[in-house]
Amino acid sequence: MPTVKFVNEKKEIEVPEGANLRTAAMKAGINVYNGINGFGAGINKFVNCKGWGMCGTCRVLVKNKGENCAPKTTIEKLRLSAPIPEPTVIKKDDEELRLSCCCNIEGDVEIITKPALDMWGENFFS
Numbered sequence: 863m864p865t866v867k868f869v870n871e872k873k874e875i876e877v878p879e880g881a882n883l884r885t886a887a888m889k890a891g892i893n894v895y896n897g898i899n900g901f902g903a904g905i906n907k908f909v910n911c912k913g914w915g916m917c918g919t920c921r922v923l924v925k926n927k928g929e930n931c932a933p934k935t936t937i938e939k940l941r942l943s944a945p946i947p948e949p950t951v952i953k954k955d956d957e958e959l960r961l962s963c964c965c966n967i968e969g970d971v972e973i974i975t976k977p978a979l980d981m982w983g984e985n986f987f988s
């Protein structure tokens with residue numbers, strides 16, 4: 863069985879192959895929702911699309927460019943590229959950025975929950 867290591871929470875769980883990351887995290891008591899850089903995280907835990915890949919608020923970083931996870935779905939790719947309702951701009955970690963509700967686990971993975979959003983881009987003040 864694959865092992866999922868949640869780096870920030872310092873927690874490891876074993877899941878069946880093909881398990882959904884969001885579901886596995888919730889079963890382990892880990893909140894994948896962060897609001898906008900922590901603002902609204904408490905509300906976001908309850909106000910989200912419940913795993914339909916529409917709200918984009920369950921984003922996580924999967925180390926090693928997301929290997930050992932199923933490929934991104936079309937819905938996930940569209941949601942991660944859309945700036946609405948919030949800018950999801952994490953350019954340098956693009957391949958590692960996943961929606962946990964759309965990410966199925968195929969092997970051992972390391973997960974960083976609640977990655978910070980770069981709200982204004984690198985050149986905002988230039």
Ligand code: FES
Nearest residue numbers: 913915918920963
């Ligand atoms: S729960 Fe809404 S995109 Fe994952």
